[in-house]
Amino acid sequence: MNWDRLDRELADTAGTVSVYAGRLDAAPAYTRLPQQTHYAASTMKVAVLGALYRAADTGALDPDAPVPVENGFDSAKPGAPRFRCSPSYDNDPAVWARVGGRAPLRWLAERMIVRSSNLATNLVLGHVGLPAVAAVWALAGARDSHTGRGIEDFAAREAGIDNPVTAADLAALLGTIVLGTEAPGPLASTAACTTMLRVLLDQEHREDLAAGLPDGTRVAHKNGWVHGVRHAAGVVFPNDAPPYTVVVCTSDHPDGGDPDAAARRLIARVSATVWATRRDLAPVPTPPS
Template identity: 55%
Template structure:
């Protein structure tokens, strides 16, 4: 399937499908409604991860594992065990766990409980700074997971495909090569302060990187360890490295990451879907988009 055929495929989908994909250095190779806003679901956890790794918090410190969090509006709230996809964090409820471990569970198993605990140590303003740092135009993280009071008041976490692509690009672009040889390009900011900014561009020189090279490398390694591989990863050849975070609720399936081919430069891909499709079909749709981007990786 080429991009034209993909367009026809996506035109037939009931709802909104947004795509932004391209090399880490330079303009996107394909976009579709890249600035349309979607409910963030768990993709906001990638921004929370960046906020934590940008902070001066001791990641190896043991912190309480609790389930009472201040609402973004008023009062407090907690997560629902049955709604969480990771039982491992709940097994430590009432005890302690290292922040680094909680941050990892937040990504690789999309733990809601871990997310709210980590968010309590970063604060919402720090996450807002992450979005600002990567040049996000529309994405916001304004409440924790299952903050029902804030949600009923219309306080919602939002993302776009372009902003998610910019976030994962900034993480990958800031990371030095690791022992496995997963290398990433540096910022393409040499075009100057007035040059047009592309959705997949990392922060420009002079703006500062998203985090230190060591922190970006650590974040990238967490994203590479993602265990939920039923959408973007499903469209790639087996064992292809992809550093990504996905998110889902009924009617919503998103995923954003950086793919590391062994025969082409790495590329970012973000797909957001707000549709009437069952989740299994939405996952298959993301896999088709991913497969098309893979086929175009050397174009």
């Protein structure tokens, strides 16, 4: 595979594009700006998922216990008023239909991933807490990613409290979950990692990374998007090659009248390119000293 050709295409693309691609148990085969920070958008929900199942492992939380579904949350900015989510900024009416009632944390966590519900995310985050999410990033080996606030916590955002991620850290987090399904790892038990993998495999938003794969290909992934940002991070399970990770983060990616559509197409092209070389994802050689 001529990775130089992909590198030239991405260098000519408007905005900032970061990529990490490689097998789970090896150095990456291709990277581009892997430590460049981007606003996380909904990719931070994977770390929240990890925090829930770590808490379930220790008995600190029961994921099957129903909790109140309320639209009101404490801001990460000290002294700021509580904030609310907007239904128009969400992707899952099923969670909003439960407002005023109760729902199990497990169900909320699934909706947080498969439909990318912001309301479900803030509800789960309220129970696990930001320190638990920070622990997930640290245990996965993340260097530059953290979760400082919930979604739509605009007072915290204006105070500089944010949710940065990098392609390398998202790859590390997903890899830790998937490898944890085969043997106990630092993040959670084998059973918990297996449950998280199943949730990620059920992802319903398949218009970017999954769009670059043949129909029926198993891929455990999470994407995220806001104005000017589109990311996708996943682990692909080919039938004829070892599983591999592919992460694409794009920021400030204008192209014609629909920048998000252009970013989706770009991520699909990168995904297809990595798929084409899935049998030979050799690590990047270390230059001689």
